[in-house]
Amino acid sequence: MFNNCLDKWYKCALQRLKRVLDAAVERQAIRDASDDGDSSLRKPDRVLRFTIKAHVYIGFVFAFLIAFSIGIALVITLLMMDRNLEVVEISNKYVYHILEARSYEKDFLLNGVGLKDAIKNIRALKDLFLEHYGEIKKIVGSNDLLSKTDKYGKLLETLEDLQAVTVSSAELSARREKIKDELQALGGEMVIVAKELMRKERDSLDKSMLLFRVVHIYAAVFLILFITFILHLLGFRVLRTLNRFTVYMSQISSSRHSKFQSSSFYRDEFSDLSGVLEQLVKEYDRQQTIISQSHKLRAVGTLTAGVAHELNNPINNITLTAHMLLEDYLELSDDERLDMIKDLIDEAGRARLIVRNLLDFARESESIMEPIGIGDVLEETLKISGSQVKLAGVNIELKIAPNLPRIHGDRHQLQQVFLNLLLNALDVSTKGGHLKIEVAMADEDNFVAVKVTDFGQGIPDHILHHIFDPFFTTKTKGKGTGLGLSVSQGIIAKHGGHITVSTKQQRGTTFTVKLPITTIPADFSHSQVLLNNQ
Amino acid sequence: MLMMTSSKFEVLLLDDEPIVGKRLRPAILKLGCGVEVFESPAKAIKRINEKEFDVVVTDIRMDEIDGIEVLEYVTKKSSRTKVIMITGYAMMELARQAMEKGAFDFIAKPFKPEDLRVVIVKAAEALGVKLTLSHEPQ
Numbered sequence: 001m002f003n004n005c006l007d008k009w010y011k012c013a014l015q016r017l018k019r020v021l022d023a024a025v026e027r028q029a030i031r032d033a034s035d036d037g038d039s040s041l042r043k044p045d046r047v048l049r050f051t052i053k054a055h056v057y058i059g060f061v062f063a064f065l066i067a068f069s070i071g072i073a074l075v076i077t078l079l080m081m082d083r084n085l086e087v088v089e090i091s092n093k094y095v096y097h098i099l100e101a102r103s104y105e106k107d108f109l110l111n112g113v114g115l116k117d118a119i120k121n122i123r124a125l126k127d128l129f130l131e132h133y134g135e136i137k138k139i140v141g142s143n144d145l146l147s148k149t150d151k152y153g154k155l156l157e158t159l160e161d162l163q164a165v166t167v168s169s170a171e172l173s174a175r176r177e178k179i180k181d182e183l184q185a186l187g188g189e190m191v192i193v194a195k196e197l198m199r200k201e202r203d204s205l206d207k208s209m210l211l212f213r214v215v216h217i218y219a220a221v222f223l224i225l226f227i228t229f230i231l232h233l234l235g236f237r238v239l240r241t242l243n244r245f246t247v248y249m250s251q252i253s254s255s256r257h258s259k260f261q262s263s264s265f266y267r268d269e270f271s272d273l274s275g276v277l278e279q280l281v282k283e284y285d286r287q288q289t290i291i292s293q294s295h296k297l298r299a300v301g302t303l304t305a306g307v308a309h310e311l312n313n314p315i316n317n318i319t320l321t322a323h324m325l326l327e328d329y330l331e332l333s334d335d336e337r338l339d340m341i342k343d344l345i346d347e348a349g350r351a352r353l354i355v356r357n358l359l360d361f362a363r364e365s366e367s368i369m370e371p372i373g374i375g376d377v378l379e380e381t382l383k384i385s386g387s388q389v390k391l392a393g394v395n396i397e398l399k400i401a402p403n404l405p406r407i408h409g410d411r412h413q414l415q416q417v418f419l420n421l422l423l424n425a426l427d428v429s430t431k432g433g434h435l436k437i438e439v440a441m442a443d444e445d446n447f448v449a450v451k452v453t454d455f456g457q458g459i460p461d462h463i464l465h466h467i468f469d470p471f472f473t474t475k476t477k478g479k480g481t482g483l484g485l486s487v488s489q490g491i492i493a494k495h496g497g498h499i500t501v502s503t504k505q506q507r508g509t510t511f512t513v514k515l516p517i518t519t520i521p522a523d524f525s526h527s528q529v530l531l532n533n534q
Numbered sequence: 535m536l537m538m539t540s541s542k543f544e545v546l547l548l549d550d551e552p553i554v555g556k557r558l559r560p561a562i563l564k565l566g567c568g569v570e571v572f573e574s575p576a577k578a579i580k581r582i583n584e585k586e587f588d589v590v591v592t593d594i595r596m597d598e599i600d601g602i603e604v605l606e607y608v609t610k611k612s613s614r615t616k617v618i619m620i621t622g623y624a625m626m627e628l629a630r631q632a633m634e635k636g637a638f639d640f641i642a643k644p645f646k647p648e649d650l651r652v653v654i655v656k657a658a659e660a661l662g663v664k665l666t667l668s669h670e671p672q
Contacts, residue, residue, distance in 0.1 A: 309595070309622045313551050316644035320557040323646045328560065343553055390597070 050266035052238065059230040066226055070219035077212040083135075084205040090132050091198040097125040098194050102187045105156070109180055115160050122153040145193055152186050155179055241270045248274075252281055288490060291470075295483040296416055300362040302423060303388055307358050310387030314351040318344055357384045360412075361419070367410045371518050374407050374414075374448050375400040375439055381418040382437075388423065393431040401440040404448055408518035413491045417499075420484040421452040421511050427475065428456030428509070447497070447514045455508040464503065488513075543567035543663050544585070545654060548578040548592040548604065549620060558591075561647035565654060565665045575599035579607055586612050589638075589657050591650065593620045594628050602632060609636045616657035618650075 104118035129146055159179050162172060325332070325340045332340075361384050382389070382398060389396055425435050435454050442449035459467065466472045468489050473482030485499070492499050497515035545567050547555055555571035562569045567588075572578035575596050582590070590608050594601035605617050616638035621629045629640045638660065639653050651667065658665045 312622045312643040317551060317553040317557075319644040320554060320561075320647055323648070324557045324561060327647065340557075343556075347553065391595075 048266045049268070051268045052234075053269070055234055055237065055268075059234060063223075063227055063230060067223060070215075070223060073215050073219065074212075077208060077215050081205070081208045081212055084201065084208050087132075087135050088198070088201045088205050090128065090135060091194065091201045093128055094125065095191075095194040095198050097121045097128065098187075098190050101125065101152070101156075102191060105183060105187060108159075109184075112163075115156065115163060119153070119156050119160065122149065122156060125149055126153060145190070145197075148186060148190050148193070152183065152190060155183050155186065159183070245270075245274070248277070291483060292413075292416070292487045292490065295487045297362060298483070299416065299419055299423065300358060303358060303361075303385060303419075306385070306387035306389075306391045307354055309391060310354050311351055314347040314354075317347040318351075321347070354387070360384075361415060367413065369408055369410055371406040371408055372411050372414075374404060374450060374515065377411060377414045378418055378437060378439060378450065380411075381415045381422060384415065385419055385422055385426075388426060392426045392429065394426055394429045395432075395434040397434060397436045399436070399438045399440075401438075404439065404441065405517040407448060407495075407515045409495045409515065410491075414495070414515075417488040417491050417513065418450065418452070420488045421513070424484060424511075425452055425454035425456075425509075428454050430456075442514045444514060446517050448517055450513045450515075451510050452513075453508060453510040458505040458507055459501070459503040459509055460505070464501070467501065468499075543589075543658060543665065544587045545569050545589045545591065546572065546578060546581065546587040548572045548575060548590070548596075548601075550574070550593060550596045554593070554620075558647060558650060561651060562654065564667055565651060565658075567654075567658075567665060575604055579604065582608060582611060587615055588661055588663070589616050589618060589654055591618045591620065591654070594632065595622060602628070602635065605632055605635055605637055614661065616660060618653050618657060620645075 098121075101118045101121040104114035104121065107114035108118060126149055129149060133146075159176065162176050162179070165172065321340050321343050325337065325344075329337070357380075378398065378400065382396065422435070422437075429435060433455060435452070438449075438451040438453070440449060440451075441447070463474065468485050470483055470486040472486075475482075489499050492513055492515070495515055497513060500512045500514075501509065502512070503509040543566070545562055547558055547562065547569060548571075549555055549558075550573050552573055555573060559569050559571050570581060570587075572581065575592075575598055578592070579599070590604070592601045592604045601619055601621075605619065608615050608617050617632075617636070619629060619632045619637045619640040621632070621640050621642050629642070632640055638657050641649055641653055655665045
């Protein structure tokens with residue numbers, strides 16, 4: 001029976017454990033799916049959450065507790081001092097009564113008067129004693145004083161009794177003398193004890209006053225130190241995170257992809273903020289990609305007219321050749337047929353190349369940063385836009401300096417930039433005009449420069465400020481999106497370079513793209529250069 | 535074959551694509567007329583200066599001198615010469631311009647050899663010459 005029950009319970013527990021594990025695995029899977037690839041960078045989800053608010057509250061509570069306990073300590077020392085004062089008072093009274101009693105006793109012994117007053121004082125003393133028994137006993141440490149006082153009182157009373165007896169006898173006087181001696185001895189002792197008591201009390205009072213002062217000073221110093229510490233901790237935390245944000249922001253504004261490094265020990269408001277920012281940057285990047293891509297497709301549209309035209313030639317050649325082959329097949333010699341077939345293949349290849357160039361460019365490819373030769377990129381760009389250039393009837397002079405260092409960049413994106421610049425330049429060139437493209441080392445260290453120069457009308461001053469603005473265009477509706485230069489600028493900034501423009505009215509315009517060169521190791525030096533430039 | 539002129543019916547073909555000339559030459563020869571093929575507009579114009587052709591077939595888009603210029607030159611030189619323009623697919627505007635400037639007709643790339651022959655025959659008719667396709671190569 002018991003075994004059966006235990007077995008059931010065990011099975012139930014196992015099932016529950018399995019459910020928990022499944023849920024955990026599922027959560028993990030969802031998380032893995034949600035963050036694209038950067039899960040290695042992601043901190044474990046179960047990071048302690050320690051907010052700034054909590055930090056402030058905890059600091060405040062601690063400060064309050066410490067202030068409170070300091071207050072209590074001060075009150076306690078104050079009470080101690082108060083009690084000491086009281087005891088000093090008592091011992092003062094005590095000493096006073098004893099000295100009074102003693103002086104009356106002396107009076108009595110010398111003049112035979114004042115015994116009553118002595119007794120009165122002793123009684124008062126006894127009352128005082130009984131009233132503050134506890135305190136006195138604590139200080140003196142025994143009943144000694146009380147018993148002595150008692151004894152003294154009794155001796156005095158006996159003496160009074162003897163005084164009442166008028167009959168004098170030798171025995172009586174002898175007894176009286178004896179009492180007197182005892183009285184004197186006892187009185188002396190009591191005075192010593194009382195004085196001792198007083199001295200002790202004074203000492204203890206002094207001590208507690210000293211303690212009070214010390215506690216006071218230490219408490220003040222400690223409180224100040226503690227509050228400073230807490231403020232420092234909080235301030236340090238906030239300022240450090242703010243600094244990190246500043247770095248992060250400047251990295252974002254320079255269009256570089258970076259990840260915000262928040263503290264790995266706990267999560268707080270700043271982690272939330274950085275999370276939101278990261279989301280924002282991601283979204284911004286996504287939008288940027290969309291804009292860039294849509295603009296690229298627009299450029300493809302522009303190119304397509306030229307390409308369609310360009311395609312006509314090989315297609316026409318194929319059509320003519322194929323028809324002639326069909327028409328004259330029987331009359332033709334084998335050599336002629338072979339020649340025609342070879343032509344067909346060549347022309348088909350030519351058409352394929354034109355289309356492939358365009359498709360290569362249009363394809364949405366992820367950004368691949370690699371060391372590339374800037375000259376090659378420009379040659380490819382010219383190839384893509386070849387038909388457009390032909391159509392515009394513009395002669396292009398391409399000058400590439402020999403032995404240029406490679407740059408670190410994305411081939412397709414850079415092609416897009418140069419294509420934009422080239423198409424813009426073509427637009428302002430007249431038929432039969434010419435363009436100049438120069439690739440050389442920049443005057444800036446570790447940069448190569450690509451200069452695209454047209455000999456058009458130049459850009460008027462009032463427009464010059466706006467040419468890099470998104471959606472700003474001088475072209476007629478349907479011809480330009482106004483995104484070309486804006487997108488190009490974004491791409492070049494991502495590569496750690498910059499685009500500048502110089503223009504002269506009626507003389508022409510030069511766009512200069514400067515890109516940082518790459519050295520070994522590529523990644524490291526690249527980021528180094530970027531950092532130096534900031 | 536009815537010959538109105540003393541000499542042979544002469545056609546000049548100008549296209550900067552070599553294959554066009556290479557393939558069209560035998561196609562036009564089958565009409566029984568003389569054909570001269572040029573790839574360079576400058577050379578073609580030089581030849582036009584030397585000789586009066588009945589029909590000039592020219593591509594519109596060429597690098598040095600474009601077809602419109604050739605058209606203008608030919609009409610200035612000899613008003614009776616019929617000019618047939620070869621245009622690209624996306625150049626209807628240019629084609630219309632060519633027609634306004636006195637081109638006889640235009641033909642859009644890509645075209646079949648037969649298409650061009652039909653136009654040449656039409657042009658010959660306009661000149662009062664009847665051309666028929668002979669199946670014997672010359």
